[in-house]
Amino acid sequence: MARARFDIRSQPGFGIVALFTFALLYLPIVTLVAYAFNASDSLSDWGGFSLRWFYEAAENRSVQDAAWRSLIIALSAASMATIAATMAAIATTRTAPYRGLSFKYAFINLPLMVPEIVTAVALLIVFAKVKVWTGYNGLGYLILAHTAFCIPFAYLPIRARLEGMDESLERAAADLYAPPWQVFRRVTLPLLRPGIIAGFMLAFVISLDDVVISEFVKSGGQDTLPTYMLGQLRRAVTPEINAIAAAFLVLSVALVTVFFFINRKKS
Amino acid sequence: MASAAEIARRDEQSKTRTRWLLSAPALFIVFIAAIGPLFVMLAYSFMAKGDYGDVKPDQFSLDGWFSVFLQRDIFDDTITLADAHLSILWRSVRLSIITTLATLALGFPTAYFIATRPRQTREVWVFLITIPFWTNLLIRTFAMQQVIRNEGVLNTLLMWLGVINEPIPIMYTDWAILFGMVYVYLPLMVLPLYASMEKLDFRLVEAGYDLYAGRLAVLRRIILPLVKPGIVAGSILVFIPSLGAYVIPRVLGGGKNLMLANLIELQFGAGRNWPLGAALSIALMLLVLVAMLVYVRNATRSGSGHG
Numbered sequence: 001m002a003r004a005r006f007d008i009r010s011q012p013g014f015g016i017v018a019l020f021t022f023a024l025l026y027l028p029i030v031t032l033v034a035y036a037f038n039a040s041d042s043l044s045d046w047g048g049f050s051l052r053w054f055y056e057a058a059e060n061r062s063v064q065d066a067a068w069r070s071l072i073i074a075l076s077a078a079s080m081a082t083i084a085a086t087m088a089a090i091a092t093t094r095t096a097p098y099r100g101l102s103f104k105y106a107f108i109n110l111p112l113m114v115p116e117i118v119t120a121v122a123l124l125i126v127f128a129k130v131k132v133w134t135g136y137n138g139l140g141y142l143i144l145a146h147t148a149f150c151i152p153f154a155y156l157p158i159r160a161r162l163e164g165m166d167e168s169l170e171r172a173a174a175d176l177y178a179p180p181w182q183v184f185r186r187v188t189l190p191l192l193r194p195g196i197i198a199g200f201m202l203a204f205v206i207s208l209d210d211v212v213i214s215e216f217v218k219s220g221g222q223d224t225l226p227t228y229m230l231g232q233l234r235r236a237v238t239p240e241i242n243a244i245a246a247a248f249l250v251l252s253v254a255l256v257t258v259f260f261f262i263n264r265k266k267s
Numbered sequence: 268m269a270s271a272a273e274i275a276r277r278d279e280q281s282k283t284r285t286r287w288l289l290s291a292p293a294l295f296i297v298f299i300a301a302i303g304p305l306f307v308m309l310a311y312s313f314m315a316k317g318d319y320g321d322v323k324p325d326q327f328s329l330d331g332w333f334s335v336f337l338q339r340d341i342f343d344d345t346i347t348l349a350d351a352h353l354s355i356l357w358r359s360v361r362l363s364i365i366t367t368l369a370t371l372a373l374g375f376p377t378a379y380f381i382a383t384r385p386r387q388t389r390e391v392w393v394f395l396i397t398i399p400f401w402t403n404l405l406i407r408t409f410a411m412q413q414v415i416r417n418e419g420v421l422n423t424l425l426m427w428l429g430v431i432n433e434p435i436p437i438m439y440t441d442w443a444i445l446f447g448m449v450y451v452y453l454p455l456m457v458l459p460l461y462a463s464m465e466k467l468d469f470r471l472v473e474a475g476y477d478l479y480a481g482r483l484a485v486l487r488r489i490i491l492p493l494v495k496p497g498i499v500a501g502s503i504l505v506f507i508p509s510l511g512a513y514v515i516p517r518v519l520g521g522g523k524n525l526m527l528a529n530l531i532e533l534q535f536g537a538g539r540n541w542p543l544g545a546a547l548s549i550a551l552m553l554l555v556l557v558a559m560l561v562y563v564r565n566a567t568r569s570g571s572g573h574g
Binding site for chain 1: 396486
């Protein structure tokens with residue numbers, strides 16, 4: 001052979017840049033988690049390993065409240081978004097194109113295209129008025145806003161799952177005289193379940209992570225965990241916030257890992 | 268008795284009704300808590316500003332739009348360009364473009380590296396990219412702060428290595444915002460790039476080498492054109508959220524290095540100029556729309572080009 005054999009796929013230097021990218025992606029997170037176990041009062045001096053800041057964070061009333069509020073909002077918003085998205089997905093998949101189909105599709109996905117800050121201030125304007133008119137200041141506004149931006153995230157995996165599903169089983173059930181509701185409950189729903197679970201988890205994580213919209217929609221004393229952290233970052237930062245962030249991070253990563261494996265089993 | 272056609276027609280009608288009923292909750296929620304408020308805001312941008320925030324709904328005014336780019340001198344009524352707004356607008360666009368280029372420079376080799384791994388390990392690498400992507404944005408921004416602070420990891424490391432004697436002040440500069448945005452939006456570049464590279468047919472690359480093309484020629488003439496859709500998609504996905512970034516400039520830029528989103532917040536808070544805030548928001552949306560149109564035009568062109 002005239003030419004030396006070499007791996008046609010490799011490009012010089014690309015491997016090094018890739019490793020640098022991975023280091024860049026993980027160095028800050030690892031640092032953050034490591035310093036959450038720092039015993040000292042300072043963010044930068046290492047004072048030995050300790051769980052002290054985790055205890056302090058867990059005993060902090062404001063942190064407890066914010067964590068509960070985040071959880072309640074994420075659970076309600078993700079549940080409502082998943083139900084609405086499942087229904088919408090059924091209405092927009094596995095059908096011949098009909099008038100309004102692409103309109104629905106664009107409408108449901110529109111919140112993804114609008115910059116978060118724009119949605120946030122628009123909601124601020126509207127909800128400020130509604131708060132005055134109705135006198136209601138509860139968590140409803142946050143839940144409603146979260147549900148709206150969670151819908152596209154729940155919709156996408158459910159729709160994808162539905163599109164990949166074979167219709168013959170449902171047709172077989174109908175041929176065996178199952179009424180439509182029974183076909184849905186006994187055949188469609190179980191087949192769709194992985195998509196629904198994936199959609200719910202995605203919506204849950206998205207709601208849990210939201211900072212901007214919550215910051216503008218919340219009334220006084222309605223901090224979620226991210227808005228509480230944002231507020232703290234402006235003041236003197238203690239390692240407590242490292243501990244909160246680390247715990248939060250572990251929760252998100254756990255959820256995403258489960259999500260990843262659910263999706264992988266499917267394909 | 269109804270004819271077969273009649274039955275089919277009625278069946279079709281009831282199906283359409285069911286479909287609209289099924290999609291109604293999602294459409295309703297998205298309308299009242301996402302799309303509807305945008306129209307209210309559009310209306311607000313054409314109203315006179317209230318004395319303590321809010322607007323005077325019965326007074327039509329173009330002041331909001333006027334002050335996006337222009338300002339009227341309070342003493343002699345001369346009209347000049349609004350330097351403060353324009354400099355923030357320019358900073359937003361500039362930082363977003365640099366972020367896009369930087370993530371492309373890092374993301375392209377990374378995506379290529381992942382796409383050329385054996386099938387089994389590829390999934391693991393992609394998973395490693397997704398993990399930071401799903402980590403809370405605020406937490407990642409805060410993590411970046413820990414790295415670039417004066418007493419942070421970066422400065423400590425550089426001083427320990429003897430590269431510098433004094434910490435480089437990065438926090439609260441445009442550099443800090445840039446680092447934060449590159450770090451946070453990097454996965455958004457890698458994932459679509461990887462998606463298009465995964466489909467790359469390496470026999471074409473081999474053919475290029477067989478025809479005595481050098482590595483650079485192969486990269487420039489074969490690989491780049493074939494993965495262009497991924498490059499465009501990644502750039503759009505990074506550029507759009509960069510332009511609307513709120514948390515990163517607020518945490519890493521301190522109070523002084525504002526971007527568009529922070530300027531918008533300012534108008535609804537301390538600035539008490541809601542029409543201007545509304546007009547700026549619409550302007551931001553228009554910028555995003557332009558970026559999307561560029562993307563769509565590119566996507567359709569390359570789509571038809573490759574058949």
